[in-house]
Amino acid sequence: MTNQAALKQTPLNATHRELGAKMVDFGGWDMPVHYGSQIEEHHAVRSGCGLFDVSHMLPLDIRGANVRAFLRRLVANNVDKLQVSGKALYSCMLNEAGGVIDDLIIYFMDENWFRLVVNAGTAEKDLAWMEKKNADWDMGLTLTPRRDLAMIAIQGQNAAQALNEALPGVDSITANLKPFNAAAMGEMFIARTGYTGEDGFEVMVLAKSAPFFWRALMEAGGKPIGLGARDTLRLEAGMNLYGQDMDDTTSPLESGLAWTVDLKTDRDFVGRKALESSEITQQLAGLLLLDKGVLRSHQKVITKHGEGEITSGTFSPTLQQSIALARIPLGIAPGEIVEVEIRDKKLKAKVVKYPFVRNGKVLIA
Amino acid sequence: MNIPADLKYTPSHEWVRVEADGTLTVGITHHAQDLLGDMVFIETPATGRTLTKGEECAVVESVKAASDVYAPVAGEVIAANADVEASPESVNKDAYSAWMFKLKPANAADVAGLLDAAAYQKLVESEAH
Numbered sequence: 001m002t003n004q005a006a007l008k009q010t011p012l013n014a015t016h017r018e019l020g021a022k023m024v025d026f027g028g029w030d031m032p033v034h035y036g037s038q039i040e041e042h043h044a045v046r047s048g049c050g051l052f053d054v055s056h057m058l059p060l061d062i063r064g065a066n067v068r069a070f071l072r073r074l075v076a077n078n079v080d081k082l083q084v085s086g087k088a089l090y091s092c093m094l095n096e097a098g099g100v101i102d103d104l105i106i107y108f109m110d111e112n113w114f115r116l117v118v119n120a121g122t123a124e125k126d127l128a129w130m131e132k133k134n135a136d137w138d139m140g141l142t143l144t145p146r147r148d149l150a151m152i153a154i155q156g157q158n159a160a161q162a163l164n165e166a167l168p169g170v171d172s173i174t175a176n177l178k179p180f181n182a183a184a185m186g187e188m189f190i191a192r193t194g195y196t197g198e199d200g201f202e203v204m205v206l207a208k209s210a211p212f213f214w215r216a217l218m219e220a221g222g223k224p225i226g227l228g229a230r231d232t233l234r235l236e237a238g239m240n241l242y243g244q245d246m247d248d249t250t251s252p253l254e255s256g257l258a259w260t261v262d263l264k265t266d267r268d269f270v271g272r273k274a275l276e277s278s279e280i281t282q283q284l285a286g287l288l289l290l291d292k293g294v295l296r297s298h299q300k301v302i303t304k305h306g307e308g309e310i311t312s313g314t315f316s317p318t319l320q321q322s323i324a325l326a327r328i329p330l331g332i333a334p335g336e337i338v339e340v341e342i343r344d345k346k347l348k349a350k351v352v353k354y355p356f357v358r359n360g361k362v363l364i365a
Numbered sequence: 366m367n368i369p370a371d372l373k374y375t376p377s378h379e380w381v382r383v384e385a386d387g388t389l390t391v392g393i394t395h396h397a398q399d400l401l402g403d404m405v406f407i408e409t410p411a412t413g414r415t416l417t418k419g420e421e422c423a424v425v426e427s428v429k430a431a432s433d434v435y436a437p438v439a440g441e442v443i444a445a446n447a448d449v450e451a452s453p454e455s456v457n458k459d460a461y462s463a464w465m466f467k468l469k470p471a472n473a474a475d476v477a478g479l480l481d482a483a484a485y486q487k488l489v490e491s492e493a494h
Contacts, residue, residue, distance in 0.1 A: 022402075033402075034402065037403055037457075038402055038428050039403045039405075039428060293408075293426070294426045322406075343424070
């Protein structure tokens with residue numbers, strides 16, 4: 001089995017074990033995959049409130065006079081969309097070839113301070129890339145990884161209620177916090193963001209406060225949710241997963257992320273030239289399996305315009321049917337039927353526009 | 366650990382009950398369903414199919430992963446359980462009543478080659494380390 005001594009732990013590791021979580025090696029982190037039933041946890045988020053330990057992801061503070069100028073060149077989305085303190089932006093960070101180094105969230109706090117949140121598995125690579133650009137472009141910025149913080153996602157229609165109950169007084173902040181906005185109070189950072197398609201928050205607190213905060217959220221009705229349900233929730237919500245739906249070798253324009261790439265302004269950002277000179281031949285599409293079975297990543301998709309591949313597939317607990325994201329040839333439209341090779345069979349799937357589920361409601365026909 | 370003493374087992378985590386008429390009832394163990402998690406899809410073999418020992422003959426899929434079920438001995442499939450296909454979660458509820466298929470062994474003596482409960486327990490414990 002895994003060598004636990006070598007695995008990294010979040011500040012909530014002991015809490016997960018006390019709660020009876022099944023722990024797995026998740027990209028070098030010892031993380032809870034479920035606390036009993038992955039499907040029950042999934043439904044708990046869609047119908048009430050779930051708690052996720054996402055402390056493996058890395059908050060990264062960038063400070064200095066040139067942060068905005070730096071980010072204008074560094075990422076594919078346009079940070080000039082961020083003009084109000086606390087506003088968040090989802091973006092890809094590209095390499096020169098236009099491949100995705102990582103997808104991240106950027107919070108604008110003030111002109112001398114932006115906070116980024118990057119994926120766990122890419123954190124080292126991201127940091128090295130950013131430090132190199134900081135030096136190459138002579139930006140003089142300070143990049144501070146915030147491993148002293150823990151991050152807890154509180155997700156579901158009852159998330160605000162649970163957070164307000166766990167932290168008396170915080171309603172003065174949450175009541176006015178719009179989706180994709182954040183507020184900082186000392187070392188506490190509250191963002192109305194998430195990865196489930198439900199209302200909710202991602203809250204950063206000092207690592208030492210995390211176990212107490214987690215227990216208070218449970219007292220307030222939050223149910224612990226493992227990474228298993230996190231994956232089925234985000235896939236129903238049609239949200240990309242780095243390393244599966246896109247990576248260093250894929251273009252955001254062929255990964256369902258064109259909406260995050262700003263080509264309208266003449267801003268020069270890393271990867272722009274490659275994107276503009278590349279021919280787009282594929283798209284990321286949603287699939288709904290019509291036959292019985294379960295779609296999984298890397299299964300072959302056969303369309304009238306050629307072959308594609310499933311990038312993420314699972315059984316959807318909300319739809320009670322298997323769903324997937326797949327990279328397939330352009331020109332295949334929603335409503336068309338394609339075939340997926342599963343073991344020795346070719347099963348029928350319908351191409352659908354995703355997201356599949358948002359705010360507890362099924363969106364696909 | 367839930368390993369009934371009156372059943373036989375395979376190293377690939379199937380349980381086998383030897384019926385009075387010499388036929389075998391086959392499912393996956395409690396340990397196997399625990400590793401896989403919530404079951405969402407099960408495909409059983411067609412009745413009449415002839416299997417060699419160790420042949421892939423059924424598929425169990427949880428939310429997390431797909432896994433094959435193997436023939437414990439050579440034989441012919443004489444029944445498949447439509448109920449587990451309709452309710453895959455029954456395997457999580459009680460792995461030892463949620464059988465997958467029944468087999469008429471080609472050679473009754475082959476059953477002696479299966480693991481008993483103690484041997485299977487040892488195997489599970491050794492895999493945990």
